[in-house]
Amino acid sequence: MARELFSVHKLSKIFPNGNPGILELSLSIFEGECLLITGSNGSGKTLLMRMLLGLVEPTEGEIRFRGLPLHTAIDTLRREVGMVFQDADAQIIGETLEEDIAFGPKNLGYPKDVIKTQVHTALIATGLLEKKDFPPRRLSGGEKRRLAVAGILAMGGEVVIMDEPFANLDWPGVVQVLESIRHLKAAGKTLILLTHELEKVLALVDRLVILHKGMIREAGAPEGILDRLDPVYGVRDPRRTYTQVRDCTWLME
Ligand SMILES: Nc1ncnc2c1ncn2[C@@H]1O[C@H](COP(=O)(O)OP(=O)(O)O)[C@@H](O)[C@H]1O
Numbered sequence: 001m002a003r004e005l006f007s008v009h010k011l012s013k014i015f016p017n018g019n020p021g022i023l024e025l026s027l028s029i030f031e032g033e034c035l036l037i038t039g040s041n042g043s044g045k046t047l048l049m050r051m052l053l054g055l056v057e058p059t060e061g062e063i064r065f066r067g068l069p070l071h072t073a074i075d076t077l078r079r080e081v082g083m084v085f086q087d088a089d090a091q092i093i094g095e096t097l098e099e100d101i102a103f104g105p106k107n108l109g110y111p112k113d114v115i116k117t118q119v120h121t122a123l124i125a126t127g128l129l130e131k132k133d134f135p136p137r138r139l140s141g142g143e144k145r146r147l148a149v150a151g152i153l154a155m156g157g158e159v160v161i162m163d164e165p166f167a168n169l170d171w172p173g174v175v176q177v178l179e180s181i182r183h184l185k186a187a188g189k190t191l192i193l194l195t196h197e198l199e200k201v202l203a204l205v206d207r208l209v210i211l212h213k214g215m216i217r218e219a220g221a222p223e224g225i226l227d228r229l230d231p232v233y234g235v236r237d238p239r240r241t242y243t244q245v246r247d248c249t250w251l252m253e
């Protein structure tokens with residue numbers, strides 16, 4: 001039985017205007033799993049992620065990380081949990097890729113030679129070695145997300161959370177990010193993916209959670225959930241085949 005990494009118990013976040021962003025949400029996230037949290041725009045994916053990282057205080061309920069209340073586990077969490085934000089530009093710190101990737105391990109106080117080795121290994125793992133002296137802003141969207149992954153690998157992060165990893169990417173960018181996800185899975189990392197674009201990544205996922213209005217409506221094996229999908233969630237079964245061209249759009253649902 002896999003160990004519980006995050007344990008979320010009856011978590012709520014009610015905004016001052018009375019809107020519940022997250023409502024009485026309970027969820028266990030296990031070590032080594034690849035979990036996809038999906039749901040339409042505004043369903044609470046990003047908010048839940050921010051709460052898992054301790055960036056937003058709950059109104060009610062509790063989050064534990066490795067059995068400890070989040071506020072006492074925050075140092076371990078910062079070391080172990082890496083984040084790929086939706087806005088890849090917001091995450092860039094260094095003047096070159098190498099410098100950017102070194103930022104995390106430097107912060108953790110690793111010795112210089114260890115940092116050098118870890119940065120080099122991360123550059124190879126993400127296929128960015130050739131561009132190590134490039135300014136990160138010159139990278140493509142897919143490469144910028146891979147740069148964020150490289151930073152997490154160099155820190156030795158065991159858990160990777162990605163918020164809308166396919167947002168604003170062209171097809172080659174999507175393929176690059178999928179490669180990174182495959183690599184992280186093969187390396188045994190725990191992956192928490194938050195996206196409404198489930199068709200892109202579903203085949204790599206162990207467990208699917210559907211959020212709707214801040215509540216978990218479905219959780220389990222993707223197949224079973226897609227077989228009984230309620231249209232109200234705004235999530236489409238990607239296995240559906242089209243017979244007419246005019247049906248070939250998500251927005252016409
Ligand atoms: N700072 C905030 N103040 C008020 N409402 C917020 C705030 N942040 C998020 N929300 C609301 O919380 C809900 C969930 O948002 P979000 O997590 O960004 O959705 P998703 O990432 O699934 O698209 C939305 O209804 C959003 O309007």
Ligand SMILES: [Mg+2]
Binds near residue numbers: 046047163
């Ligand atoms: Mg979001």
